[in-house]
Amino acid sequence: REDYFIFLASHRAYGKDSREASLIDMMNDGVEDLRSKYIKLIYQEYDTGKQAYLKDLPNSLCKFETFMAKTNSGFLVGKELSFADYNLFDLLLNHLVLCPKSLDNFPKLNDLVKKMSARPKVRALLDSEAFKKIPINGNGKQ
Template sequence: MHYIVVNILIIMCKTLHLPGYVLTYFPVRGRAESTRLLLADQGASLTDVEVPLADWFSGKTDLKKNAVFGQLPKFQDGEFVLYQSNAILRYLGHKHGLAGSNDKDTARIDMVNDGVEDLRQKFSKLVFFEFETGKENYIKNLPNQLAPFEKILSQNSNGTKFVVGDKISYADYNLLDILHCHLDLSPTCLTAFPLLAAYTERLAARPQLSAYLKSEKRNKRPITPKHKQ
């Protein structure tokens, strides 16, 4: 039944030429959430197609076979199809003017985004493979992982704006998402990082982003399949 529903949604997206973008992913936040944050804040139309994990792993859907690297998310902008979460972010960053105003800023934004990816991989390793045995040590070492981002913020307008320059970038949405993940893991993790704490609150207060963060569709999704709300 889930397989039929998913395929009907995909066919509708193709045949009806729905406005905006289409994002196909599992019913979790995971690697699709930073894209959702970006599009919500930019006021862009997004159709979410949710693939039940059971259907994905059982092979009931052809999505895995057709995915370039056998992974989701899958992103569609009209006839243009893109995989890999960071490639999707960079594409949208350039398309919506969120990738820096010059080559140096663009490179700095890429650097921060790569730093977020490093942290996300460590977080994913903990959640999926080491949660019961490694959580305590992970949280103990977390300040060492967050300190570089605090320093980056301090170097731009004393931490009162964004990671780079005067305008939000795609890396900001990715950083906000991974900070939310860690606040869920350890609610006091930003206590020693006043700039990051204020930054997280400042971004979350942006009107369209705030509305999304408070929405039912956002809050019904766990961070990963291992997380329960």
């Protein structure tokens, strides 16, 4: 696990100092909390809980939106891209499949998706046929 953190730090994906690293951890924990809700929906409650999930989704997304508005850098924490931004980006892509309008009221999150999608290597991955064939969820629910 220590090697993982050294790797992140060496690629400047863990903030510029311990304060930013702590905030990145906090934001990533929030992403994982939302991911847990999403996974529960997809694998346990899809047929009965999708509408309730989508109704509550803005309550979860507004926390990220508000935090990003405070930093006003286009990223979750600081002026550099972090691993938490990648994690949030991945989860937001899933939510855009679940509900294409899910980010309509969240300009900062929408901008993050656009910014991340425009990164050359990310764009190449998203455009690749191999990526397009990978199912989003193992049970086929979207």
